[in-house]
Amino acid sequence: MFGRILVFVALAATxxxxxxxxxxxxxxxxxxxxxxxxxxxVSSDGHGDFQTIQQAIDHAPAYGQGRLVIxxxxxxxxxxxxxxxxxxxxxxxxxxxxxxxxxxxYSMSAAAAGGTFLSSTVDVEGAxxxxxxxxxxxxxxxxSQAVALMLHxxxxxxxxxxxxxxxxxxxxxxxxxxxxxxxxxxxxxxIFGNAxxxxxxxxxxxxxxxxxxxxxxxxxxxxxxFVFDDCKLTAREGVSRVYLGxxxxxxxxxxxxxxxxxxxxxPAGWHEWHPGETHSLDTSYxxxxxxxxxGASRSQRDPHTHFLSDKEAKAFQTKAFLGEPDGxxxxxR
Numbered sequence: 001m002f003g004r005i006l007v008f009v010a011l012a013a014t015x016x017x018x019x020x021x022x023x024x025x026x027x028x029x030x031x032x033x034x035x036x037x038x039x040x041x042v043s044s045d046g047h048g049d050f051q052t053i054q055q056a057i058d059h060a061p062a063y064g065q066g067r068l069v070i071x072x073x074x075x076x077x078x079x080x081x082x083x084x085x086x087x088x089x090x091x092x093x094x095x096x097x098x099x100x101x102x103x104x105x106y107s108m109s110a111a112a113a114g115g116t117f118l119s120s121t122v123d124v125e126g127a128x129x130x131x132x133x134x135x136x137x138x139x140x141x142x143x144s145q146a147v148a149l150m151l152h153x154x155x156x157x158x159x160x161x162x163x164x165x166x167x168x169x170x171x172x173x174x175x176x177x178x179x180x181x182x183x184x185x186x187x188x189x190x191i192f193g194n195a196x197x198x199x200x201x202x203x204x205x206x207x208x209x210x211x212x213x214x215x216x217x218x219x220x221x222x223x224x225x226f227v228f229d230d231c232k233l234t235a236r237e238g239v240s241r242v243y244l245g246x247x248x249x250x251x252x253x254x255x256x257x258x259x260x261x262x263x264x265x266x267p268a269g270w271h272e273w274h275p276g277e278t279h280s281l282d283t284s285y286x287x288x289x290x291x292x293x294x295g296a297s298r299s300q301r302d303p304h305t306h307f308l309s310d311k312e313a314k315a316f317q318t319k320a321f322l323g324e325p326d327g328x329x330x331x332x333r
Contacts, residue, residue: 037066043073053104054081057090069093072134074101080108081122088126094133099162099183105137109144116168120150127175129153137164142187142208147171151195157330158182165190166207172197172226176322178330189214191226192248198227198318206235206242206264211271213245215252220283223324225253227316233295235264243271247280255287255308255316265295270302289313 040060041048050056056070067089074096081104083090094102106121113119121138129151140146145168154175162183163170169186172195179199184191187208191199194216204212212233217224235242242264245254270286272278287306288296290313298307306312314320319329 035066036064037069038063039069039071041071041073042077044075044077045073048073052079053077053092054079057081057083057087063089065089067091067128071095072102076103076105078105080106080120083122083124083126083129085125085127089128090124090126090130092131092134094135096133099133099135099160102133103135103137105135105139107139107141107146109140109146110168111144116145116147117150117171119145119168120147120171122148123150124153124156127154128156130157131159131161133160135162135164137162138169139164140166142166151175151177151193153177155328155330157333167210168192176328178318178322180330186210189246189248192216194218194222194224194249195226196224196322198229198321199231200229200318202228202231204228204231204233206233206239208236208239209241211243211246213252213254214248215245215254215284216247216249217251217253217285218249220251222251222253225255225285227255227257227321228259229257229316229318231256231259233259233261233265233293235262239264241266244269245286246271246273247278247284248273250280250283252280252284252286254285255289256291257289257313257316259291259296261291261293261295263294267297267300268302269305287312287316289316 038061040056042050042053042056044051060068069091071093096102108119110116110119122136136149138146138148148163148165148169150171152173156177159180165186167188169190172193175195177195177197179202182202185205185207188210192214215226243266272281281304287308289308318331322328
């Protein structure tokens with residue numbers, strides 16, 4: 001079974017160079033000292049080490065303090081996946097020409113599953129998770145919460161990925177997370193949770209009227225929150241009345257930096273969780289800086305909105321926002 005499994009051991013720079021294996025759009029597994037990384041191939045047609053992604057997660061060889069790189073051939077993988085806590089440093093690497101070529105999909109509603117947090121197509125619990133060139137989808141559609149990706153992972157990194165759903169598409173639950181050049185689609189609260197997350201150069205696409213974010217910080221001094229930096233907010237034709245967010249918990253924190261906002265964004269920008277019942281806008285932190293486009297006008301913004309100065313905005317740059325406590329810098333790679 002493991003004839004095609006490649007094990008990389010960093011013995012010397014020249015040795016490593018001779019063992020380089022092409023992997024579409026991704027860097028080779030990093031090696032240091034005697035740290036070992038393992039790369040396995042998933043192909044649904046049987047021409048890989050495993051036919052399903054969950055088999056690769058569960059049965060790949062031990063990789064010590066290295067990284068398990070699961071290279072996935074293009075195709076549709078109808079699976080519900082769990083990356084458990086005892087599988088840290090796992091990478092999903094799509095081998096197609098673009099993220100749409102490698103699709104992990106399932107249809108599961110919160111009602112059928114017994115709760116929102118049980119509905120996810122992919123549940124990641126292990127630290128240092130990475131994904132490149134992959135699509136994560138919950139295809140259930142409108143009518144229920146239905147999570148595509150649930151991420152309880154510190155130092156998580158997603159690049160060139162698509163996340164597709166309707167309500168609660170991405171549960172950015174806990175830990176520090178960095179999304180770059182990703183496409184995230186939904187309608188209601190489709191980016192939610194209490195991670196410390198930065199979305200850089202991402203397209204956030206509204207499939208219907210609703211709310212982009214539902215952040216859930218629970219204390220005024222918590223380091224958590226969502227930052228959208230140099231992103232683009234788009235929508236399906238005819239969609240309007242989309243809000244930047246509503247506070248799922250009383251101290252929600254969301255910041256938009258240098259983001260292009262389409263005309264589908266409601267002039268108020270932000271919305272109370274349940275108007276007349278909750279008063280979380282009073283204690284939440286919703287901020288904007290140097291955004292552009294018809295949806296970025298300040299003239300009718302909710303009065304709770306903070307408009308940041310240059311100095312204030314620097315606190316939400318990637319290194320400042322994600323660096324504590326260990327100096328993690330996902331842009332250094």
